[in-house]
Amino acid sequence: LLLSHGHHDHAGGAAAVAKNIPIRRLILPQEQPSADIQALLKNTKAQLIYAESGTNYSLGNTAIQIISAPVGSADSDANESSLIVRVVSADGSIVFTGDATETEELLAAGQIQPGQVLKVSHHGSNASSSMPFLAAVSPQLAVISVGAANSYGHPGSETLQRLAACGAHVRRTDQDGALKITFDGSQVKCYSYRYQKEFF
Incomplete structure (x- = not known):
């Protein structure tokens, strides 16, 4: 799963996705995690990658x-x-x-x-x-x-x-x-x- 950034209209459904679909790798932007990203991180054990x-x-x-x-x-x-x-x-x-x-x-x-x-x-x-x-x-x-x-x-x-x-x-x-x-x-x-x- 790759997310462009943490705004709600881009990341708001990510936590629900993680609850229902196994994610092996999660690619995130280099920014302070939004509330939606924090909720996602609580629902996945995926390898976390900050994009470069x-x-x-x-x-x-x-x-x-x-x-x-x-x-x-x-x-x-x-x-x-x-x-x-x-x-x-x-x-x-x-x-x-x-x-x-x-x-x-x-x-x-x-x-x-x-x-x-x-x-x-x-x-x-x-x-x-x-x-x-x-x-x-x-x-x-x-x-x-x-x-x-x-x-x-x-x-x-x-x-x-x-x-x-x-x-x-x-x-x-x-x-x-x-x-x-x-x-x-x-x-x-x-x-x-x-x-x-x-x-x-």
Whole structure:
């Protein structure tokens, strides 16, 4: 189990997962553990790993590449310590960004290889997904995890414009519900739980 950072909307269900699914390794960001992370740690005996930039882990024939693992200070926002991770196998690659800020994305842009799928940072906030980062990742598919009619106005129109400009096909959880990504040869396929439950 890998968690980008400790905010409730990213780690809130982790303790329940640990109660129901055996976890062997737990990869966490370098930050003060939130209440959700503390609850998770009470429910697992997994090997605990604090992510470090440039570190790779293997999971079968899949590589988990920690591109960026900022060290959070006691007074910093957890978004600033979000991990940026590239998961790659022979079939395809996905880049996860948590709630990484534009600054963290720009620092990672020079270190990251392209990813066919991008989990867009910070629910599509205009404060992330800058063009240099999108150019480095060059995603075919961009997935935005975002609540319907949220009070923040996510995803931002500027982010949607940047994603369109880089040629990414955008899918959103507020419109499609849960999304399932599969790789079929060189093709990326995306299924919507709202409209294609038979694939789940």
